[in-house]
Structures are given as structure tokens and as C-alpha cells.
Amino acid sequence: MNDSSLQMTGPAADLHADLTGAFGLPVWGSSLRLNSSFRMDLGQPCSTDPPRGQWRLRVYAAAWRLETSKAVLGGSGLIREDRQAVVAMLDGKVLVGSDVQLPSLSATFFFSDATRLKLFSQTRGPHHWVLFRPDGMVRVAGPDCSWSLQDDTPDQDSEVHGLSGSQPVRVGPRLTWVAPSFAPRPLVGGSLRINLDEHPGATVVQQPGTRHMVTLPGGVEVDCYTDAAGQTRYVETAPSWYVPHPVLEAAVAGATYAVHPVDGRFAVVLCTDEQARLVEIVADPVAPVGSYGPGGHPLAGLLGGWPGRVSPAALLGSLGASVGEGLGRLGAWLAEAVSRGQHVQVRLQVFYEGAGAVPAGVRADWSVDGQAAAESFANA
């Protein structure tokens, strides 16, 4: 592949130059991140914490596939456990070549064992993928068809960190959400497929320690993960056109509802308490406000910006327009701070009076460059 660089022009030649010194090195540190995003390292570990290779490829919103000339080894459409196994296969593979397709900036990385990693741009961005170089520069593919070389700042690799435990969740450069109620997916021993689209009368009988892959009428897919006691603890769905159905309408106690990213952005995560009340919201406040349409919840504009696409709508149904307006103002203000280069941390908690089921309001705690502030929005 190195010889072909003589004919390369544009982004393909740029990437080849970015990887000068990396060809011939084995991959290490491959790690699946949120959903199908992942990273892999090449070269000596740098003195960062955690250590990073001299080169680091970080795949964000691009679809991807690992294949040989004869077989697909796996790709971003697999379930998480299988995706993880495919990403782990990258460790030890020796990089021998690279290519970039125009206009999409989809990239291919070639390895010495004749496997290839193909990336496929499928969103507007902000990043399809990025490559950190040893000289402190970062090659950035996206948004859209933009191709740039930027300074490596500490935030560059922070777009979406893992969703484990009480770790802060970064959803964009300089923007961090704090969500202590966030619970990781329970470890499951098997999976069960329930197709309510083809068999609308089927009864869902939950099994312990199982991933229940439910296809709702209309084709919307929802994955419900149960713990060892058979209790649903994690519900994962794509931002789809809202389909009223008990699986999504009925809030589950002590669970995390995660809606996959769209356009490369975190969409929304909702957490419930043991009374099945919404207690935490994690979303991207930079999303356009007020773009909701018929059938969409007023907060849909704030919590992702797609009309009617916040699927667990029942969880948001008890929050009224006053909260939406307040959070809208705050979101716009925080978005400005982020765009000025300031560092923003946010936590949104829904609070109640006693054991009441209807939220009394939402408390927002945030800090901008370390300056902390808070405001409560009454649910009128």
C-alpha cells in the first residue's frame, strides 16, 4: 500500500502522510466506546492518563466493518458483545495501508494479515472519525465533507466517554454531563427475540439476565436488558418515529433508558428511581429548541431536536412547557459558552414533592469554567 501513495492526492495522500511512521506497527489498546464508536492505538504509549498511542484512531459516528477478502468478521451493526469482540480482534494487527474515499471521507485501513477496516460516513458529524498524530495534531474527518488538521487539545478525545457507573459523560468537546443515576447495561447470558410487528398478540415474558430484543409494531426496535432477578434495568432504542406501545410507555423502576445517537450526537438518556419516576436527564442542550412537531413532546426539541423521536415519551410526559422553556433558555446560554471555548458541566435532576408521581420541577446544576451555578424550573 505504501507504493500507492505515489498516486494519491487529496485526503488519501494526507492520511497516508499522517500515518508516516505508523505503517508496520501493531495495533494495541482497541476499545469499544459508546454504542459502536471505538478507538485503537499505534506506536509508543504517550504519557497521558490513560495512556494513548503516538497515533490514535477514534471512530465516532461512522459505520464500520472488519473484513477479509472472503468474509465479514463483524461490524457496527452487531450487538454490543459481538462488536466488542470484533474491535478486540484489531489488537496485534500490523497496519500496512490506508485510503480515503471522496466526497464522504469514508476511510479504509489495511493490515498485514489481509484484513481491512472500512469506515462509512453516515451522519453529518461532527466527526466521522479522527486520527491523533504524534506531533500533537489531529486529522479530523467531518462534519459533512470537511477535512482538517487541528491542534490536539485535551478535549479532542472526549466526545463520548463510556457510560459506566457515575463517571461523567462527555457529549462534546468542553461539555460534560454528570449523571450519578446512570446504570450500565446488566451483563446478560443470552438474548431473546420478540417480534410484535409480525405477532402483535404475543406476550412478552421476561427472562432473568437476558437481552430482550423487541420489534414493536411498525418496526421500531427496543432492547430491554434484565438483571439476574428478571428486572428490566436498561432499555435501549433508536430515535425512531414515536410508536405508542406499553414497552415504551410503561416506565420501569430503577432503569436507564438510552436512545442511540443520531447525527453523531448523543441523543438522550433518562434514568428512573425505584418508584419508576424520571430522576435524571442527560441530553445535548445544543440541539435546536422548539423544533418539535405534531406528536412530539415539547422537550423533544431540547432533548435531541427530532420531532416525535424521543421514544420513551411517557417519561417526559409529565414535564410541562414551563420546564421546556426554562431548559431551552439555559441550553441556549450554555451552548454559547461552549462555542466560546468555555468548559461546561451540567446535571439535570427531576425533583418531586414527597412520594408524588408528578414532578415538582427540574433542577439544573452547571458550571462554566469551574464557576458553579444552579437553577430550578418549576413544573407549572
Next chain:
Amino acid sequence: MSNDRPDRAIDPTADLRADLTGAIGLQAWGAGLGVGASFALNLGQPNLSRPRWGQWRLRVSRTAWRIETPTSVLTASEYSHGEIDAAVATLDGKVLVDADAELPSLSAVFSFADGTQVKTFSVDADGDHWRLFRPDGLVRIAGPDGFWVLRSSDSPSTDRRRR
């Protein structure tokens, strides 16, 4: 069931071009969004029994995909609903000039006379990546694990899902 087994020595591009014999040079029509980010387009005369279907109907479903020109991306599978809807509709009137499908993924490219291309990118997800219904009642199906079959479109679907 033997028809549902993928052939071992396949040439998907040759098969796909054969499937589209008679469709090359025709205009796409009725391009529109389905459930989620799936979409379909038609070629040829309306089907007598299904007037909203053409003699050929391409349905792209459980795969990543992108519609692009040589210089810009018009839309892709994870764009917003409104953007996908608008861009898919622009396929109407475009003249199909070629198609190919690559191994081992069975990802396909459908090329139109004005340089626009529909590209699918199989990500090894469950279910059929794309289907091409033909005028003779057969349907070409590309799915995971090299699943590549031509069978009657009236046949019940088989569950090849493995996750």
C-alpha cells in the same frame, strides 16, 4: 429451503446486473422513506397488483447507506428524518445506468446517469440489508453472512437472524 442457501461461488455484480436487465436506462419513481431509515424506489411500469410498486423495486433496510454525487453527500442513513425524506425524493426521475455488489459484504452501489450514487454499507446487522424485487416475481436478497439468494417474493421469509 435449498433455495435459501447462499451460493458458494457467487458473482454478485453479475447477478445484480442480470436482475436489472431491462431496468437499466429507466427512471426511478416513487422513491420514499419507509420505517426508520429504510427507503425504497421503483423502476419500470407500475405493478398491476401493487400499483405503488414498479416492475423493479429496490428496498434498502438494515444497512448503512448514503446517497452522494461525485462532489457532495446528499443524505445518509443517520441524517435527520427531514433531510433523508427530502434527499430520497430527489431520486425520482434519475436514470439508472449501472449497479454492482461487492464481496464479501454484498454492499451495493446503484449509479444514475447524472452521477448520483446510492451506496449501501453492510454492517453485519440482522435481517436483509437490501432487496430487489424483479418483474418475474423473484426477489434478490442481500443479507448478513454472505446471504445472497434469488427466490419467489411470495415465499415466507426465513429467520436468519443470529443475534
